[in-house]
Amino acid sequence: MGQPERGLELQRVIASATDKPHVILLWGHPDPDAIGAAMAHKRLCERLGASATIAHVLPVSRAENRALIKLLNVPLMRVSEPSDLEKFGYLALVDASASETSIRVPESLKLLTVVDHHRPLQPPKAEFVDIRHDVCSTCTIYADYAERGLAPFGAGGNDDSPVATAMFFGIQTDTDDFAIATQADLRAAAYLKPFCDAETLSRVGRRTLTAEAMDAVGRALNDLEVIRDFAIAGVGRVSANNRDAIPMAADFILRREDIDTALVYGIVEDRIDGSLRTRRPSVDPAAFMQAAFGDDSEGRPYGGGRADMGGFRIPLGMLAESDDDALLWRLVRETVYKRVARVVPELEKKLDTRSRAD
């Protein structure tokens, strides 16, 4: 497999790039796996003599993730302009193989490392790339490096507890509380557990949600349309901070026993934001997204996905300036239904009956 050498190779690449500061730029809304892996990467950089900053563009949208960051004191830098990234020389990506699309990365920033468990759209061009498909979490890969001797936990009298705790929680959330964990994920969790802070773990594990997110889930249930084993639901408008109410509602709807694929969407700021969840092996979320929503004018797909989940973002453009939220929502729902009807044709009829009922 050559896996033992991967850690040595990563060590070599980081240790040969200590001349300029590193930035670990998180993709999308930071989730526990990305946060845990970023902390692991930052820890490695610092052990090897490089300075590293964890940065993100989009807000941390889930209450439980904000709690994780607060409880573990995770140092995060929010960036909004490309110039915010100019002081860094090296870029590290964790839990993603392409850099965040909502910001232009300065040319001077060199993509150094990519560690991920998702299938890449294009093979990333970085000095070090470790993409594994036999794990469900990026934190598993970083725990594997440590277990194989790259800055092992607990050695050297350092307090590794916040990093280990974040990594453990990252594995826990990306494996649906270990339900879909592979042997490698379970092994990594077992390796990290003795270094975790048990109280912090149980506090972040409470999975609190905001009142707004709960309301959004309620609206999704009200709007639920079921076609055989496919469900679609809209949540209306949600704030950027509560954007994760959309995947949360999709996860919840998927728990209904007669449904195996759920698509939930809503308006977030100036765009339509949606999440697809599926339990059915024959449904490929990326292909579903492509068939329904296609590409934007620059040829980039509106949506993407991995084996069991996918998402899409469609900018509303000038329509977003409309003051008539009810009208805007009707337009959004009609557009989404029409597009999804390319994959689930019966949806077109639902739209007809619905608009007549209006």
Ligand SMILES: [Mn+2]
């Ligand atoms: Mn992940």
